[in-house]
Amino acid sequence: MLNEIPTGEISGTVVNERNDEPIEDATVRVLEDPSIVDGVTDEDGTFLIEDVLEGSYTLAVSAPSYHSTQVSGIEVVGGEVTEVSVELRPFIGFDDEIAYDNGNPENALVLNAANNGMAVQFTPAEAAIVNGVNVYVWGDDFPVPGGTETQFAVYDTDGNGNPTDRLVEPFVVDVERDAWNYIDLSEHGIVTDRDFFITSIQTEIGDFSPAIGTDMATGDAQAERSYLYVGGSFQQELAYGNFMIRADVSYELEAPVIETPEDMTYTNEDTILVEGTLNENADAEVIIYNNEEEAAVTEADAGSFSVEVPLNEGENELVARAEVEDGLSDPSAPVTVIQDTVAPNVTIESPEDGDITNRETVTVTGSVEEENLDELTVNGTVVEVDEDGNFSTVCSLTLVKMKLSSKRQTLQETRQRRV
Numbered sequence: 001m002l003n004e005i006p007t008g009e010i011s012g013t014v015v016n017e018r019n020d021e022p023i024e025d026a027t028v029r030v031l032e033d034p035s036i037v038d039g040v041t042d043e044d045g046t047f048l049i050e051d052v053l054e055g056s057y058t059l060a061v062s063a064p065s066y067h068s069t070q071v072s073g074i075e076v077v078g079g080e081v082t083e084v085s086v087e088l089r090p091f092i093g094f095d096d097e098i099a100y101d102n103g104n105p106e107n108a109l110v111l112n113a114a115n116n117g118m119a120v121q122f123t124p125a126e127a128a129i130v131n132g133v134n135v136y137v138w139g140d141d142f143p144v145p146g147g148t149e150t151q152f153a154v155y156d157t158d159g160n161g162n163p164t165d166r167l168v169e170p171f172v173v174d175v176e177r178d179a180w181n182y183i184d185l186s187e188h189g190i191v192t193d194r195d196f197f198i199t200s201i202q203t204e205i206g207d208f209s210p211a212i213g214t215d216m217a218t219g220d221a222q223a224e225r226s227y228l229y230v231g232g233s234f235q236q237e238l239a240y241g242n243f244m245i246r247a248d249v250s251y252e253l254e255a256p257v258i259e260t261p262e263d264m265t266y267t268n269e270d271t272i273l274v275e276g277t278l279n280e281n282a283d284a285e286v287i288i289y290n291n292e293e294e295a296a297v298t299e300a301d302a303g304s305f306s307v308e309v310p311l312n313e314g315e316n317e318l319v320a321r322a323e324v325e326d327g328l329s330d331p332s333a334p335v336t337v338i339q340d341t342v343a344p345n346v347t348i349e350s351p352e353d354g355d356i357t358n359r360e361t362v363t364v365t366g367s368v369e370e371e372n373l374d375e376l377t378v379n380g381t382v383v384e385v386d387e388d389g390n391f392s393t394v395c396s397l398t399l400v401k402m403k404l405s406s407k408r409q410t411l412q413e414t415r416q417r418r419v
Helices: none
Strands: 006-014 028-031 047-055 055-062 069-077 079-088 093-098 108-110 117-122 130-138 149-157 163-174 181-182 196-201 210-216 226-230 233-236 245-252 259-260 266-267 271-277 285-290 292-301 302-308 312-326 335-339 343-348 361-369 373-378 382-384 388-396 402-408 413-418
Touching: 006 028, 006 055, 028 047, 028 117, 047 055, 055 079, 069 079, 093 130, 117 259, 130 149, 163 196, 196 226, 196 245, 259 312, 271 312, 285 302, 292 302, 292 361, 312 388, 361 373, 373 388, 382 413
Parallel strands: 006 079, 266 335
Antiparallel strands: 006 047, 028 055, 055 069, 093 245, 108 210, 117 196, 117 226, 130 181, 130 210, 130 245, 149 163, 149 196, 226 233, 259 271, 271 302, 285 292, 285 312, 312 335, 343 361, 361 388, 373 382, 373 402, 402 413
């Protein structure tokens, strides 16, 4: 007689990693057992998964507008509740459209049998959220009588761009003929950096279905992205140009990169020019922070930015963040700029001014006060300065005059002469 495996529960919270705010409607799935009902977080970000067999599990956690994550090593003990806390990184993005057609509907296509349709293969520039689909539906003149009901589905791909699993199961939509139609996919939380397919799937035979517009492009204008979805498989179709199906996506707003100035730059100027890059198509503001306080704001232009930033005496830690409607990007790597406007103070203790000697050399001693000292030279020779700012060196008296120069990191100099 087999012993029944005891069951336990998994309880936990899902929060925003930036501010610890609870995330509502996050889905928590037990990967090892698809028969277990998914947990869904409430307004407090809490979830409960019941009737989990004793064992070790991995949780897949996802939520709209957040990066998905997996948490492994979840140990469930019979009769007990395993507590889990999960942080999700927000997806801060900017909207874009992936389109391969030219926008001019010149023809239309509908298939004879139900459960078939037209598809387009999309390649995102980088990791993207798939928000929806824009599709052009032909007018009332084809087919006749036609219809307004169809279905849409989304397919994932493998590493070679071949369609694999469904990301979105077929769902029915009602469309307007002779118009662009927007179909919202945001509730499905699709985040991908791979190719994906969006396909229509007819609910009726061709005579009672809406037709998808095509642009009949040829040659270089033929994107070779259009497919027929027939019998559950995809067949590339080139005879009708580009099917007028477009993907509405959001690309992640990446942290800006400060290219100039370089880290540990020294200056005696009151401002410094900060230049850098970010996502090329992002319509974003770039905010420069100096020592964690907002110091300058500028508009990004074709993926680059440039702005004068005021400086404070001493150390200035500069950080850039981009801002779009969804929120702020992650911060850039910090760049430190040292503003030093105070001239070095050099004191010569020996020899005294006007001393006369018949020796060919003289020992020069003194001290220098400079927080950002680069080098000290006596008669053009670099002299070592100890940690207390003192120096001592032997100089030739073949010259009539002796010149001392202290140089800061800002390349300004303080000079003294002794005869």
